[in-house]
Amino acid sequence: MDALRTALQPITHNLPGPVRDLGVSLIGESCYKALVLDIDHENTECVKLAVSKALGIGIVGASSIVKVPQIIKLVKSQSASGVSFLSYLLETSSLLISLAYNVRNRFPFSTFGETALILGQNVIITVLVLNYSGKASVAALFVAALAAGVFTLFNESILDATTMGYLQAGAGVLGVASKVPQIAAIWSQGGTGQLSAFAVFNYLAGSLSRIFTTLQEVDDKLILYGFIAGFSLNLVLAAQMVYYWNAPSAKVKGKQKEAPIKAAPAATTTGASTPKGKGPTTRRRG
Structure with missing residues (x-):
């Protein structure tokens, strides 16, 4: 040495x-x-800090593309099958609150930077899901509500620090709850549909790493408990992804259920005619 x-x-x-x-x-x-x-x-303390910073930077870097495969799958398929709108709505709300909370508390960017990047990708995915579900007007309403939320959450004259603390506690609950509709959708459909495996497994790794970086750099139990709960449900999603890996999509299942309908063969004329008075309803008199 x-x-x-x-x-x-x-x-x-x-x-x-x-x-x-x-x-x-x-x-x-x-x-x-x-x-x-x-x-x-x-110097173990400095080594832990260096590892935490490296993980944080890695998470932020990976988060810039973590949901790009999901966006590509939606655009290519023109379908929102297997992707829960409610799940993305809850997660986007949670991310927006967490972003405002971290920025206003001036925490190190390496401990929350991915929140902003994933938030932007979530907005795109949510709009695509609504559009492919035939709800373009709801998509416009969603974007308007999001803009109003940004203005309110980042404005300290509207929301004080105490209120932001309560909202962050609620954001942790929303973040956990956001996974439940997606888990339920996969279970009910018997497959993952257009859900991206890349996004699911990266989320699992990211949430586990965030537990470590939060323990090292951020003395905030609200954020820590949120990451622990999120990791638990991300683990369930990852397990579902593995279990349904080779399961056909709902679209393919529908095609498999469709039995081809064959037309009945046309009656052929033999040239023989039915004698008059001897039809099927004619009774023979004794």
């Missing part, structure tokens, strides 16, 4: 200014000195 430290320190002590400033901004001056300059990997 001493030999490795001796070899690396000339490099770590001469990093470019922007790289050094970025490192200090992420893990702080003391941990930067311990981990980068002194290369002291026995």
